[in-house]
Amino acid sequence: xxxxxxxxxxxxxxxxxxxxxxxxxxxxxxxxxxxxxxxxxxxxxxxxxxxxxxxxxxxxxxxxxxxxxxxxxxxxxxxxxxxxxxxxxxxxxxxxxxxxxxxxxxxxxxxxxxxxxxxxxxxxxxxxxxxxxxxxxxxxxxxxxxxxxxxxxxxxxxxxxxxxxxxxxxxxxxxxxxxxxxxxxxxxxxxxxxxxxxxxxxxxxxxxxxxxxxxxxxxxxxxxxxxxxxxxxxxxxxxxxxxxxxxxxxxxxxxxxxxxxxxxxxxxxxxxxxxxxxxxx
Numbered sequence: 001x002x003x004x005x006x007x008x009x010x011x012x013x014x015x016x017x018x019x020x021x022x023x024x025x026x027x028x029x030x031x032x033x034x035x036x037x038x039x040x041x042x043x044x045x046x047x048x049x050x051x052x053x054x055x056x057x058x059x060x061x062x063x064x065x066x067x068x069x070x071x072x073x074x075x076x077x078x079x080x081x082x083x084x085x086x087x088x089x090x091x092x093x094x095x096x097x098x099x100x101x102x103x104x105x106x107x108x109x110x111x112x113x114x115x116x117x118x119x120x121x122x123x124x125x126x127x128x129x130x131x132x133x134x135x136x137x138x139x140x141x142x143x144x145x146x147x148x149x150x151x152x153x154x155x156x157x158x159x160x161x162x163x164x165x166x167x168x169x170x171x172x173x174x175x176x177x178x179x180x181x182x183x184x185x186x187x188x189x190x191x192x193x194x195x196x197x198x199x200x201x202x203x204x205x206x207x208x209x210x211x212x213x214x215x216x217x218x219x220x221x222x223x224x225x226x227x228x229x230x231x232x233x234x235x236x237x238x239x240x241x242x243x244x245x246x247x248x249x250x251x252x253x254x255x256x257x258x259x260x261x262x263x264x265x266x267x268x269x270x271x272x273x274x275x276x277x278x279x280x281x
Contacts, residue, residue: 008056019132020057025064026136027051028179032143033135047180049144054169055177058162062179064130069159069181071123072145082116085109144181151184158182 010017031045038044053061087109089100104110120141127137148159165176 008060010056010060021061021064022130022132024051024053024057024061025068026131026133028061028065028181029068029131029136029140029144030133032139049183050178050180052165052176052178054174055162055164056175058177058179062160062162065160065179065181066157068127068130068140069145069148070157071127072141073149075120075123075141076145076149078116078119082113082120085113085116148181148183 010020012020028049028051031048031050033041035044087100087104090104093100095101124137124141127140128134131137131140148155159181161180161182163178163180165178167176168174169176
């Protein structure tokens with residue numbers, strides 16, 4: 001029985017599985033490295049805050065990433081508290097060999113600063129146990145967590161998303177997925193898509209239209225409608241007059257065509273009567 005043993009085995013032993021998940025979580029945070037660090041390591045990511053893996057692995061790594069981000073976000077206020085306890089003379093020159101630093105190091109103010117820094121150190125040690133990379137921990141606490149806190153301070157969970165990829169992986173036909181950290185840096189722009197966009201609701205306090213302006217607009221619309229109706233009636237009258245004139249012209253042409261035909265018929269009838277009279281004589 002597997003009592004209290006949650007999670008997928010993923011076809012690996014326990015040490016292998018833990019090391020794999022630790023490395024995947026670290027790789028997700030290391031995509032936020034600087035360009036210089038990427039050039040040194042020779043591993044520049046295509047998209048920051050994103051890795052591609054199978055959907056089963058993504059679901060297992062997600063819990064580790066969420067825990068690390070939660071740890072880093074909770075201790076962000078402690079950075080400001082500790083920075084306020086540092087003397088002004090040491091903020092610019094932090095030489096540990098100077099006499100000013102040694103005096104501050106042996107004073108009670110340093111004890112207060114160390115107590116303010118204690119939650120940060122504790123959280124960093126816990127994150128280091130889960131990630132196994134000091135560089136990833138440094139990027140998490142100094143870059144990713146402050147950015148997430150600034151973008152959405154009300155968000156307390158759901159820092160990652162999993163997107164299933166339709167195309168399977170070559171070789172074993174495994175279902176692929178994208179595991180990424182949510183935020184403004186990787187939000188998708190759907191303005192150019194064919195899907196209908198949701199209507200934008202404007203604030204009632206801004207750009208409000210007065211009742212007089214609405215009445216003027218309605219009056220102008222009614223006047224425009226009346227002008228259109230009048231124009232359409234005039235066009236209809238002109239069309240009817242043109243049809244009547246065309247009918248008169250057609251009748252005149254028909255009469256002109258019938259008149260020669262009647263004259264020829266009368267001439268032929270007279271010629272026939274003259275021939276009959278000559279035969280009788």
